[in-house]
Amino acid sequence: MTAYDDLMAFERDTQALGQIAGRLGWDQETMMPRGAAAQRAEETGALQSVLHSRRTDPRIGDWLAKIEDSKLDQVGKANLRQIRRGYQRSLRVPADLAAEQAKLHSLAQGIWAQARADEDFSAFAPTLKQVLQLKRQEAAALADGGDLYDALLDDYEPDAKAADLQAMFDALRPRLVALREQVLGANHQPAALNFEFKEQAQMKLCREVARRFGYDFSHGRLDKAVHPFSSGSGQDVRITTRTNLTDPFNSIYSTIHEVGHGCYEQNIDAAYLLTPLGAGVSMGVHESQSRIYE
Amino acid sequence: MTAYDDLMAFERDTQALGQIAGRLGWDQETMMPRGAAAQRAEETGALQSVLHSRRTDPRIGDWLAKIEDSKLDQVGKANLRQIRRGYQRSLRVPADLAAEQAKLHSLAQGIWAQARADEDFSAFAPTLKQVLQLKRQEAAALADGGDLYDALLDDYEPDAKAADLQAMFDALRPRLVALREQVLGANHQPAALNFEFKEQAQMKLCREVARRFGYDFSHGRLDKAVHPFSSGSGQDVRITTRTNLTDPFNSIYSTIHEVGHGCYEQNIDAAYLLTPLGAGVSMGVHESQSRIYE
Numbered sequence: 315m316t317a318y319d320d321l322m323a324f325e326r327d328t329q330a331l332g333q334i335a336g337r338l339g340w341d342q343e344t345m346m347p348r349g350a351a352a353q354r355a356e357e358t359g360a361l362q363s364v365l366h367s368r369r370t371d372p373r374i375g376d377w378l379a380k381i382e383d384s385k386l387d388q389v390g391k392a393n394l395r396q397i398r399r400g401y402q403r404s405l406r407v408p409a410d411l412a413a414e415q416a417k418l419h420s421l422a423q424g425i426w427a428q429a430r431a432d433e434d435f436s437a438f439a440p441t442l443k444q445v446l447q448l449k450r451q452e453a454a455a456l457a458d459g460g461d462l463y464d465a466l467l468d469d470y471e472p473d474a475k476a477a478d479l480q481a482m483f484d485a486l487r488p489r490l491v492a493l494r495e496q497v498l499g500a501n502h503q504p505a506a507l508n509f510e511f512k513e514q515a516q517m518k519l520c521r522e523v524a525r526r527f528g529y530d531f532s533h534g535r536l537d538k539a540v541h542p543f544s545s546g547s548g549q550d551v552r553i554t555t556r557t558n559l560t561d562p563f564n565s566i567y568s569t570i571h572e573v574g575h576g577c578y579e580q581n582i583d584a585a586y587l588l589t590p591l592g593a594g595v596s597m598g599v600h601e602s603q604s605r606i607y608e
Numbered sequence: 609m610t611a612y613d614d615l616m617a618f619e620r621d622t623q624a625l626g627q628i629a630g631r632l633g634w635d636q637e638t639m640m641p642r643g644a645a646a647q648r649a650e651e652t653g654a655l656q657s658v659l660h661s662r663r664t665d666p667r668i669g670d671w672l673a674k675i676e677d678s679k680l681d682q683v684g685k686a687n688l689r690q691i692r693r694g695y696q697r698s699l700r701v702p703a704d705l706a707a708e709q710a711k712l713h714s715l716a717q718g719i720w721a722q723a724r725a726d727e728d729f730s731a732f733a734p735t736l737k738q739v740l741q742l743k744r745q746e747a748a749a750l751a752d753g754g755d756l757y758d759a760l761l762d763d764y765e766p767d768a769k770a771a772d773l774q775a776m777f778d779a780l781r782p783r784l785v786a787l788r789e790q791v792l793g794a795n796h797q798p799a800a801l802n803f804e805f806k807e808q809a810q811m812k813l814c815r816e817v818a819r820r821f822g823y824d825f826s827h828g829r830l831d832k833a834v835h836p837f838s839s840g841s842g843q844d845v846r847i848t849t850r851t852n853l854t855d856p857f858n859s860i861y862s863t864i865h866e867v868g869h870g871c872y873e874q875n876i877d878a879a880y881l882l883t884p885l886g887a888g889v890s891m892g893v894h895e896s897q898s899r900i901y902e
Contacts, residue, residue: 330654333647337635338628345639349826350844353627356882360624364658532643550644588650 317380318390322589324377325397328368329588333546335361340545340552342423344537355420362416369404389591396590403468406455415448427540470597511562519562520555520569527607529553529573530580542568544575544604547594548587551579567608574607575600611674612684616883618671619691622662623882627840629655634839634846636717638831649714656710663698683885690884697762700749709742721834764891805856813856814849814863821901823847823867824874836862838869838898841888842881845873861902868901869894 429438457465539554553572586592723732751759833848847866880886
């Protein structure tokens with residue numbers, strides 16, 4: 315085994331553990347009994363501690379130092395680039411902070427869902443404040459004196475800067491606002507739907523729509539969640555939707571959107587399964603596929 | 609922090625990770641898309657490697673050496689007894705074997721479920737043979753020259769020996785066989801049911817039965833699985849059942865049986881959550897509650 319092989323074998327297990335963390339998140343939002351929230355937060359915290367300690371394992375530094383990049387093929391070089399980047403980022407975040415964030419986010423999800431059901435923002439506000447406080451600590455650790463927002467943005471859109479995105483949105487804004495006004499001001503507005511659509515029928519239709527859009531149910535599933543999301547990659551990519559008794563388009567468009575994310579992950583070459591190249595490259599690319607589908 | 613506190617904090621995270629492993633098993637048998645089997649085996653293998661390395665962490669030995677048992681209360685002493693026992697057992701099983709077994713068992717579950725659906729034992733036989741081979745290796749490692757069966761029995765019924773159980777079953781057998789013959793030979797046999805019972809109605813009835821038997825759905829859930837089981841402990845104890853269109857008693861008795869297991873775990877004092885005392889003491893005690901309920 316070369317240092318590269320050792321590093322990639324270690325990385326593969328870390329990726330597998332990361333997939334488990336994702337699955338726990340999915341479970342929490344779809345299947346978990348409500349009373350399990352506190353225990354789940356401890357479970358999530360324990361797993362994130364393991365992940366953080368693997369992502370900052372000094373052996374990674376040793377392997378990286380030994381590998382001669384120039385002897386690797388294109389895929390090997392791309393793997394190394396991702397691993398180096400992740401290692402440097404992980405080293406900056408203290409282990410305690412990573413575990414504390416994982417626990418808090420796990421607890422916050424249930425509090426948010428309940429507050430949303432009760433339409434009571436004040437019930438979630440104190441938790442949100444804690445989330446933001448820890449996120450600022452993480453940003454400060456990552457930024458190392460630089461811009462806090464840019465430091466966090468890097469997790470979603472590698473190498474992007476807030477200023478560049480601002481310029482892009484500023485350029486898009488006039489035409490998008492005008493288009494929206496044109497649509498809202500049109501003479502022909504669709505009539506409001508005024509009867510109820512059974513939840514079961516909506517879910518059945520959503521499954522059929524997902525299938526027609528190319529979503530592979532042998533490597534995925536569709537369930538209900540408070541807020542629709544897509545999770546997982548490789549052989550197990552799960553999507554969720556929500557239903558509204560009087561507005562079936564809510565579930566249909568949500569499903570199509572998540573199918574866009576899901577198809578992206580399901581169609582990544584299996585050769586990259588559980589490697590740093592086995593998931594989407596950025597939020598922007600991911601979201602562009604989901605928006606195009608939608 | 610005393611050595612005891614450090615050990616218990618470490619143990620708590622290990623227990624939390626063990627709960628995650630259990631949840632992955634539940635997911636695999638109830639929710640996982642079929643095509644995810646190979647990836648799940650890697651995920652399970654990675655998590656079991658982490659668990660094995662924690663369970664054999666040399667720091668456990670150091671902490672155990674430092675703690676003065678005599679200064680602990682009854683609960684502390686019981687915790688130490690369990691941790692010592694687990695540590696000694698884990699040290700005997702090579703890490704590679706633990707990971708290999710976890711991967712194989714994860715893969716085997718899907719192969720078994722398919723073979724069962726096809727009523728084709730030969731499709732599962734080669735996998736079963738591998739399972740047995742690895743189990744024999746584990747037994748040999750644990751037995752250290754002693755009896756292989758006794759070595760494995762210890763995981764289910766601590767300190768029991770096969771010979772003692774054999775003597776117990778030999779004593780029970782005559783009366784049980786006679787009772788069975790009496791039942792089968794009775795004049796009044798229940799008439800066979802000859803119509804179909806909708807799956808949805810069976811599941812609804814099973815949920816109601818579970819509730820009446822004291823199962824707490826705020827800390828659990830009931831789903832379908834190929835073979836009924838109970839999993840998890842503390843705040844998240846999940847049970848499964850199976851349905852048979854022409855035999856509703858299958859789902860009813862299965863449910864009641866698993867409710868027996870589930871209620872046992874749900875009613876363990878919350879003070880023992882994620883500690884070595886937070887789960888059933890033996891298979892015999894667990895099964896006695898499930899059988900009494902049934």
